Amino acid sequence: MKARAFDYRRVTSVTEALAAYAGCRGEARYLAGGQSLLPALNLRLDGPDLLIDIGRIDTLRGISVEGDALRIGALTRHAETLSSPLIVAHAPILTEAAAFMAHPAIRNLGTMGGSLALADPASELPACMRALGAVIEIAGPAGTRNVAADDYFRDLFETVLAPGELLSAVRVPLARPDIRMRFDEIARRRGDYAMVGLAAHLAFSGDVVETARLAFCSVGPTPMRAPAAESALAGRSLGPESIAAAKAALAADLAPDDDDALSAAARMHLARVLLGRVLSALGDGPQRAEAA
Amino acid sequence: MIAPQPVNLTVNGARVRRFVEPRLSLADFLRQDLGLTAVHLGCEVGACGACIVNLDGQPVHACLMLAVQTDGMRVDTLEGLSDSEAVAALQKAFHARNALQCGFCTPGILVVALGFLKGCRPGETAPSREAIRDALSGNYCRCTGYEAIVDAIERVAKAACATQEAA
Numbered sequence: 469m470k471a472r473a474f475d476y477r478r479v480t481s482v483t484e485a486l487a488a489y490a491g492c493r494g495e496a497r498y499l500a501g502g503q504s505l506l507p508a509l510n511l512r513l514d515g516p517d518l519l520i521d522i523g524r525i526d527t528l529r530g531i532s533v534e535g536d537a538l539r540i541g542a543l544t545r546h547a548e549t550l551s552s553p554l555i556v557a558h559a560p561i562l563t564e565a566a567a568f569m570a571h572p573a574i575r576n577l578g579t580m581g582g583s584l585a586l587a588d589p590a591s592e593l594p595a596c597m598r599a600l601g602a603v604i605e606i607a608g609p610a611g612t613r614n615v616a617a618d619d620y621f622r623d624l625f626e627t628v629l630a631p632g633e634l635l636s637a638v639r640v641p642l643a644r645p646d647i648r649m650r651f652d653e654i655a656r657r658r659g660d661y662a663m664v665g666l667a668a669h670l671a672f673s674g675d676v677v678e679t680a681r682l683a684f685c686s687v688g689p690t691p692m693r694a695p696a697a698e699s700a701l702a703g704r705s706l707g708p709e710s711i712a713a714a715k716a717a718l719a720a721d722l723a724p725d726d727d728d729a730l731s732a733a734a735r736m737h738l739a740r741v742l743l744g745r746v747l748s749a750l751g752d753g754p755q756r757a758e759a760a
Numbered sequence: 761m762i763a764p765q766p767v768n769l770t771v772n773g774a775r776v777r778r779f780v781e782p783r784l785s786l787a788d789f790l791r792q793d794l795g796l797t798a799v800h801l802g803c804e805v806g807a808c809g810a811c812i813v814n815l816d817g818q819p820v821h822a823c824l825m826l827a828v829q830t831d832g833m834r835v836d837t838l839e840g841l842s843d844s845e846a847v848a849a850l851q852k853a854f855h856a857r858n859a860l861q862c863g864f865c866t867p868g869i870l871v872v873a874l875g876f877l878k879g880c881r882p883g884e885t886a887p888s889r890e891a892i893r894d895a896l897s898g899n900y901c902r903c904t905g906y907e908a909i910v911d912a913i914e915r916v917a918k919a920a921c922a923t924q925e926a927a
Binding site: 471472473475476478499502503506507509511521523547570571572573574576577658659 | 762765781782783785788804805806809812815818819820821823824825826828829831872875876893894895897898
């Protein structure tokens with residue numbers, strides 16, 4: 469299908485973008501990579517009056533170390549996330565996740581900021597942001613505000629972004645030697661939406677897990693933290709016993725719905741399998757064959 | 761009434777200047793305004809890969825890009841890549857291996873394969889069949905079952921990675 473008619477304006481600064489949004493008498497949308505927005509327009513699931521093209525705002529680009537965080541500009545393409553030496557060094561979980569995201573041609577245009585602003589619960593990057601304890605940087609008419617990833621995602625495709633606000637960057641704490649992190653997912657085919665995905669971020673004190681941050685995608689309306697499973701790991705060494713305890717605890721964390729693709733029970737089963745797989749890979753010991 | 765907007769871009773090496781409706785996709789612009797019908801429109805949501813073209817040298821879905829967005833950019837369709845003989849080895853291998861039936865998906869697959877093969881230089885390890893399939897994961901073919909397509913790309917990849925002696 470073809471998109472409903474809309475007007476188009478290309479802007480070159482965040483200030484200009486915010487002003488264009490404020491000045492639009494109808495519905496406006498920010499256009500970045502367009503890899504989710506344009507399908508929605510072509511399917512007429514969305515029909516704004518104005519697209520504000522933010523794709524050439526230089527200040528929204530770039531990946532840099534700032535203090536103890538890695539700042540990733542909103543316009544960072546998924547292909548850049550996949551290949552950036554800074555991301556591999558400081559937030560390798562994002563490199564792992566980007567390999568699962570859609571297909572190569574989509575990754576050449578899709579952006580970090582677009583994925584986080586859309587907040588598709590099946591998407592990989594939102595789960596990574598919660599696992600990493602990232603901070604989302606949001607530009608608005610009153611200036612810039614920073615929101616912790618745990619407070620940013622509200623509901624299905626819903627975030628704390630107010631109309632007209634613009635996600636400008638994310639800041640991710642730098643990896644440290646005592647932290648192990650991993651992203652993995654289970655999908656029917658390469659590039660398909662995950663049936664379940666998991667971003668895991670464990671801080672160790674010696675052999676003991678000090679804190680665990682587990683964030684699942686595709687099992688609820690938002691990327692889902694798993695506090696019971698996290699607690700089951702904290703204060704214990706990572707091994708068969710603590711992994712089994714975390715898998716058992718997961719029932720208290722997740723309650724996926726039945727849907728056309730998968731029953732709730734099957735999705736829950738896959739979440740446990742994936743949790744076991746990811747934690748085993750993060751453990752020191754030899755990797756065990758997965759016992760589902 | 762929404763006013764058409766100017767767009768200046770380079771298509772297959774030639775400068776193009778047109779006024780376009782903002783909602784016009786790059787794919788429709790290439791097909792309808794420029795007559796470049798190797799750009800095929802299947803799903804129009806970025807799933808099938810039939811419309812893939814190179815934008816500033818990188819494969820993208822022309823259905824998920826607005827013509828007006830491409831101002832100042834360089835677009836290469838299969839017509840251009842074919843004229844420049846950039847895809848000649850792939851076309852020959854697809855022909856030899858019967859790697860197409862109806863041909864609807866073939867232009868998108870050739871553009872993607874060409875980009876994928878950039879990594880193949882003499883002395884490099886040839887990519888695995890799995891890597892080729894991964895590269896093609898965004899291209900649907902409803903006829904061939906992909907085996908012959910992977911065969912053809914693998915043949916070109918191996919030739920490109922072969923050292924002078926082996927070749």
